[in-house]
């Protein structure tokens with residue numbers, strides 16, 4: 335089973351060999367990879383589980399990559415997912431058209447796998463800084479994703495692994511309200527059955543851990559909606 339901390343990349347490519355190469359390399363980089371063969375399948379998969387990043391081939395049968403990109407970028411719930419377009423078209427006008435559709439980046443085929451991986455990582459740093467191993471700061475709380483350490487007001491905090499993942503999730507998007515189901519997906523993983531009450535238990539532990547040297551409780555309960563930081 336994939337760890338919930340692993341960022342998910344959806345690869346949409348109709349050519350099996352290319353799909354496999356990209357998927358293989360992303361897995362080797364530590365990503366959880368989900369594969370789609372065409373545009374319709376990609377749109378269904380995004381509805382089932384929001385990926386962190388999408389690598390999207392332009393030339394797909396029936397629903398083209400451009401159309402998939404356009405649809406996802408006009409929907410408020412999917413607009414924020416970075417899309418890297420892959421295209422055999424190298425002309426400047428196509429590049430511009432790709433970016434105008436809302437694609438976040440554009441890679442021309444044949445591309446080097448190293449280049450594609452670098453671009454995926456760049457998008458990841460933007461949308462999932464903790465998953466990319468960066469330091470996150472919120473008020474007096476500092477989370478170092480690489481060393482798995484948390485400090486508040488410069489004092490180290492003792493935190494369980496689940497509480498660490500909860501905090502990292504919150505700190506990646508301060509102010510965002512997370513439902514219990516969303517936190518379960520992100521922190522525990524979709525493949526595990528856990529009661530939503532478990533989330534409340536670990537939120538309680540996180541609050542306690544964050545206040546172990548004093549300070550106010552930064553975790554907000556949003557009635558009927560879930561939890562947020564700040």
Ligand code: CA
Nearest residue numbers: 348391393394
């Ligand atoms: Ca193609």
